[in-house]
Amino acid sequence: MAPTFSAPPVSSSRNRARERADRAERTHLLLTEIDDATDAEKDQLIAQLIDVNMPVAESIAARYRRRGIPDEDLEQVAYLALVRVAHNYDHARGHDFLSYAVPSIRGEVRRYFRDQGWMVRxxxxxxxxxxxxxxxxxxxxxxxxxxxxxxxxxxxxxxxxxxxxxxxxxxxxxxxTSLDQVPSSDTSTIADQLGEPDTGIDAAEARVVLTPVVRRLTERERKILDMRFFAQCTQQEIADEIGVTQMQVSRLLSSLLRRLRTELESGAATPAEDSR
CATH class of the missing domain: 1.10.10.10 (Winged helix-like DNA-binding domain superfamily/Winged helix DNA-binding domain)
Structure with missing residues (x-):
């Protein structure tokens, strides 16, 4: 069934209309007083003008609520814009105060929201x-x-x-959406359902590149590499196995790695060469 929307109560609409009319009347009276006030009196009257029209600023800020920015921050931006408008407004030009204020306040709130509200821009x-x-x-x-x-x-x-x-x-x-959120149809979080990095691809690529180089090593050299990098043996364990000193194993490993690096960098080892 399609959702239905009921119109707001008539009394509520009338109350809002009455509030707007009262605000407009008080604004007009204050502006008239400001025109005839001394400099010392103007600051107090402008403060009253701001206070009367704060609900307007709140209404503009309310359009951007619940979108990732605290309501208080949005309202503060709207209030500051209202303060600037109240101090800069020139009643002598004949423009309606709210017709001048609303676009200015809305523009400030929009700019703030545009600059601060997007996590992904x-x-x-x-x-x-x-x-x-x-x-x-x-x-x-x-x-x-x-x-x-x-x-x-x-x-x-x-x-x-x-x-x-x-x-x-x-x-x-x-x-x-937070990665810690639990979908309604599951008990695990969204993060739990994300895939893990596939390290197998890098390993497969390394095997393709290294295989022809390793095949040119002697059986003893391949055994040293296997024990050190696959079996995770210490240099002393390798020395005991092949019957040399630990220092000799260290020199052998350094020499083997240097040869492998040189052949790989020179491009001497390729799958095509191994297949011939």
């Missing part, structure tokens, strides 16, 4: 599309009666569907 266009989707997704869900599809979002933005789909797929870049 996709291209700038994808980031911006993600922000646009977040801004309208809730309203579209209420209007359509179901979560909007990529096609419906693309129609809303007048953008290619492929761009919207790519932005939706990048949603996990904000907070990637």
């Amino acid at each position: 996709p291209p700038r266009g994808i980031q911006e599309m993600q922000g646009r989707i977040a801004a309208v997704e809730s309203e579209l869900s209420t209007r359509l009666g179901h979560p909007p599809s990529a096609d419906e979002l693309a129609e809303e933005f007048d953008e290619p569907v492929s761009d919207v789909e790519e932005a939706m797929a990048a949603n996990g870049c904000f907070t990637p």
